[in-house]
Amino acid sequence: MAKRGGKLVMEQVQKRYHKTVALHPTSLDIEPGEFFSLIGPSGSGKTTLLGTVAGFVPPTGGRIEMDGVNLAMLPPYQRNIGMVFQNYALFPHMSVFDNVAFPLRLRKLGVAAVEERTRKMLATVRLPDFGHRMPSQLSGGQQQRVALARAAVYGPRMLLMDEPLGALDKNLREELQYEIKAFHRQIDATVLYVTHDQEEAATMSDRLAIMNAGRIVQHGTPRHLYEHPTNAFVASFLGTANLIAVIGKPESGEAEVRVPTANAGLLKAINTIGQGAMSEASVICVRPESIRIETGEQAKVCANSNRMAGKILDATYTAGTFRYQVQVGTETEAPVAVRLPSVRQSDMLPRGTNVSLVWPASATLLIRKD
């Protein structure tokens, strides 16, 4: 089974239904063996994009190629692309073994070969003794593992997964995330994975693409997208982002710019937009974990950092982290979220404490609003 996954090239692929556009012209390359995720809110076009690759959704324009072969003319059953569905889609009238053997028997493999490969694949998904059971006798997680085995048993070069963990509860979902990752390494196929869970996507993927309103807004590694979002949608879709409104024109500095804001005064920020685009269509983004909280009078303005005064509105403790909501400026503005690991702090600061928020200019991004 040591074959490389396929390379998928999409060029200007689009889908319209009458006047509504489900997918704007989209280009995307997915490398052989890569684990690539599409994330976005529902209706953002990710399932449509997946459907064009699977062959369920005929695109109204553009090209889709797998290892140089044009897929557009091929029906789903000739594409050799495996698919895993959210509702598992196991055939309820067939045993687990027959489900997994289904694609092999369609390909007219000999009885011995079907037997061997099915057993091997069931062992890979850690269900070696479940062959005789019916799908209805398995738990949701087990059913999805059977579905994985069935999709991959005939050695497709690409696997599509449409929210495969969406129907499972949280603990099981996390467990299966690592299992699917390990499975991916073993079968060595290219994976295109759809989810609306950004944490899941970040855990599993080599790269991911964030979709909104029928387009890919940005794609890259999970870290790159989190640390260098190009706009407010990406910043707030991945994790939590403090977005601070900009008023007026930013002044250029050397590496950084000085940005006037309503609440926080002049902030030093990294300009990700470039000279031309600096206007009120931009916003400041600061991640909650880059902010430090200072109490008392040690107010020393550091050259490369920003400082704002505020008052703690809410303080909670979750799993090793203090989460604060800090009101800065007028109450009409959204409070600033701050996250600090609890091990380095003595006590949680109570509500109503007056504090200073301090964070480096390098963690302050001037990004586009949309």
Next chain:
Amino acid sequence: MDADTATWLPIRYRASNKLLVLLAWLILLFLITPQFVIVPLSFSSEAYLSFPPAGWSTKWYGSFANSPDWGRAAINSLAIGLPTALLSMILGTMASLAVSRGGITRQSLVAALMVAPMMLPHIILAIGLYPIMLWFKLLTSYAGVIIAHTVVGIPLVFITVNSALSRHSGSLELAAMTLGAGPWQSFWKVTFPLIRPGILIGGILAFASSFDELMLALFLTGVGTQTLPRLIWLQMNDYLTPTIAAAASLIFLVTLGLLVAVSILQTRSGAEKANAHG
């Protein structure tokens, strides 16, 4: 409503509960009794239909079996009912697949039109079909009445297959396709086994509806192709012997048997469904 619930319910509710059960039984009795009246009539010793019968005899079943007319009518009923069931199963299943999986626009309108022949009065259908059959020279032929009964049978299959299809997500067929099954293979290996009980139930209902159908048979069959219900109707006008009751009892028995078969099939596929969700 188990014993558990009943114990803490106030006495007033429990009393009204019992009343409700009693009422349900009375309604059931009211619905069923007339069906069973025919049976004692067929065992009457009198030479005419009377209720209650003065004495008992099985001679009317003998006269039914020995009469060439009744025998012929029974064979006609089968010769019309079986092809009707088969045609209804094929066409009804195809229609149901098209409506629920074919991506048709105005799905619900098409579905309503499909079911219409079952809802509309048969007399309208009969009067409408009469000149058409005359035109195609199919009047009094087997083909004519089989076509007419199939028009009524298709909606029955359409409904039962629709409900079987709605129990299974369309992603099963999509999954089969991604695994390499073409449309034909994915139908026979995946869809068909899942909707088979629905098709069978629809077919049985279509046969039963043809087997006791009178209106269309009156208009479209002739002396050579007349069915049991039509012969009963004709004899009612002329003879009124308990042979009629014997024939009617046989129809009743066959229909009852078919309904039992349907309910067994339904329970079984219902249990499968419960399993699938368990």
